[in-house]
Amino acid sequence: MESRGVEYGMRRRERAVLATVVLVAAAWLLVHECAYGGGMGAAYRSCECQGVEWTVYDRRPADGPRFTVCLGIVRSRTCYRLESGPVVPCPA
Secondary structure (H helix, E strand, O other), X not given: OHHHHHHHHHHHHHHHHHHHHHHHHHHHHHEEEEEEEOOOOOOEEXXXXXXXXXXXXXXXXXXXXXXXXXXXXXXXXXXXXXXXXXXXXXXX
């Protein structure tokens, strides 16, 4: 009887570890930095997000850059010298 309880506990722990691994892998694949920059003369980067774009913070020039996260797939990225243009190459 006692060995059954130990076996059940191991299965439960294995399921918890597997669920954690799956969640970490999904986050790694589906959570991406999207918009960033635009503060204090820095280049501004935006993206086309296929999913949900979530604004983490949106501080303006004197306070710091804008930052959003894409929960999904990033289809394309565009970099601007200023938030409204002109388009410049994105850094690697």
